[in-house]
Amino acid sequence: xxxxxxxxxxxxxxxxxxxxxxxxxxxxxxxxxxxxxxxxxxxxxxxxxxxxxxxxxxxxxxxxxxxxxxxxxxxxxxxxxxxxxxxxxxxxxxxxxxxxxxxxxxxxxxxxxxxxxxxxxxxxxxxxxxxxxxxxxxxxxxxxxxxxxxxxxxxxxxxxxxxxxxxxxxxxxxxxxxxxxxxxxxxxxxxxxxxxxxxxxxxxxxxxxxxxxxxxxxxxxxxxxxxxxxxxxxxxxxxxxxxxxxxxxxxxxxxxx
Amino acid sequence: xxxxxxxxxxxxxxxxxxxxxxxxxxxxxxxxxxxxxxxxxxxxxxxxxxxxxxxxxxxxxxxxxxxxxxxxxxxxxxxxxxxxxxxxxxxxxxxxxxxxxxxxxxxxxxxxxxxxxxxxxxxxxx
Numbered sequence: 001x002x003x004x005x006x007x008x009x010x011x012x013x014x015x016x017x018x019x020x021x022x023x024x025x026x027x028x029x030x031x032x033x034x035x036x037x038x039x040x041x042x043x044x045x046x047x048x049x050x051x052x053x054x055x056x057x058x059x060x061x062x063x064x065x066x067x068x069x070x071x072x073x074x075x076x077x078x079x080x081x082x083x084x085x086x087x088x089x090x091x092x093x094x095x096x097x098x099x100x101x102x103x104x105x106x107x108x109x110x111x112x113x114x115x116x117x118x119x120x121x122x123x124x125x126x127x128x129x130x131x132x133x134x135x136x137x138x139x140x141x142x143x144x145x146x147x148x149x150x151x152x153x154x155x156x157x158x159x160x161x162x163x164x165x166x167x168x169x170x171x172x173x174x175x176x177x178x179x180x181x182x183x184x185x186x187x188x189x190x191x192x193x194x195x196x197x198x199x200x201x202x203x204x205x206x207x208x209x210x211x212x213x214x215x216x217x218x219x220x221x222x223x224x225x226x227x228x229x230x231x232x233x234x235x236x237x238x239x240x241x242x243x244x245x246x247x248x249x250x251x252x253x254x255x256x257x
Numbered sequence: 258x259x260x261x262x263x264x265x266x267x268x269x270x271x272x273x274x275x276x277x278x279x280x281x282x283x284x285x286x287x288x289x290x291x292x293x294x295x296x297x298x299x300x301x302x303x304x305x306x307x308x309x310x311x312x313x314x315x316x317x318x319x320x321x322x323x324x325x326x327x328x329x330x331x332x333x334x335x336x337x338x339x340x341x342x343x344x345x346x347x348x349x350x351x352x353x354x355x356x357x358x359x360x361x362x363x364x365x366x367x368x369x370x371x372x373x374x375x376x377x378x379x380x381x382x383x
Contacts, residue, residue: 004267006262006263006265006268007262007263009260009262010262010263010264010265012265033264033265035261035262037260037261040260042262043262091264091269091270093271094269094270094271095270095271112269114264114265114269115264116264117264117265117266117267117269117270118263118264118266119263119264120261120262120263120264121261121262121263121264122261127264128261179270181266181267181276184266184267228279229275229279229343229346230275230276230279231273231275231276231279231352231354231357232270232273232275232276234352234354234357235273235275235354242352242353242354244352245349245352248346248347248349248352249349251347252347252348252349255347
């Protein structure tokens with residue numbers, strides 16, 4: 001259901017203001033979404049003044065600096081810091097992306113950091129992705145074959161292998177799915193760009209023998225056709241992939257099969 | 258989980274050309290449906306002769322009427338151009354970020370150009 005306004009208890013209040021203590025002349029204001037399950041209440045925006053002269057280039061560096069030097073209570077996910085694990089996906093400057101690959105110099109004015117949109121917040125910048133993972137499981141993202149298990153590899157031609165390019169690189173960071181208005185309004189039924197891209201990755205794999213069943217399973221008014229080609233997913237993908245095109249390819253396969 | 262807040266979505270998310278064209282496609286779709294009903298009503302009212310024709314004539318020549326007409330022309334041209342964009346998508350073309358941005362801008366500019374051309378040539382071409 002389309003619900004433009006946030007529920008009452010999700011409305012964002014003004015929070016604390018952390019003034020700069022270093023005396024630096026190169027200061028930027030960083031506004032961060034905060035919510036703590038221990039205290040409850042409404043979420044708030046805390047503002048931090050950060051000394052940019054001693055801060056490395058990425059938004060994740062900025063968050064680490066705040067956590068290390070100003071406010072250790074702030075919570076966010078991060079792991080590899082090289083755009084490979086997908087943990088630090090969040091909304092920065094009104095757009096989803098990975099904090100570890102997004103340079104803060106690209107952001108003009110104050111730096112606004114929110115969790116990924118339209119998720120239940122677990123704490124601060126950490127959203128609950130369990131629905132997305134369940135949907136991922138529902139497309140059975142593993143190779144299905146009737147062949148007996150052998151000692152050799154499943155061989156694939158160069159051309160067939162190239163069909164997986166632009167799909168296998170997906171790191172499931174959820175930047176695309178949580179940028180999609182259709183997923184916001186129908187996230188419980190619509191699979192969303194991330195999961196559909198993964199579904200297509202197995203549909204198009206020449207080694208997989210379950211293509212027909214996979215297509216049949218995904219051919220659903222809500223699961224697939226809630227995609228209206230808004231293209232927010234492709235705009236958001238930090239790996240430069242194209243979920244919108246993958247979804248269109250599934251639609252085209254269904255229309256022509 | 259019931260006490261956990263919902264993270265902000267449309268309130269904070271940036272608009273892109275593609276999302277703007279997408280929502281406009283929907284809105285113009287609704288407008289066009291209403292506009293078609295109005296045009297049917299207009300045709301129907303012609304059956305009642307000169308007097309009722311004049312009411313419609315005067316309405317379309319008023320300021321509000323002209324606004325409606327220009328609005329309808331824009332809404333139709335936008336919908337048609339955007340629909341052509343969707344056809345190409347259905348065939349599998351035009352998904353690259355740059356291409357979709359350019360075609361999105363073309364739809365917006367094209368609809369304005371068509372509106373200006375059609376409205377300024379009314380009475381000449383048709």
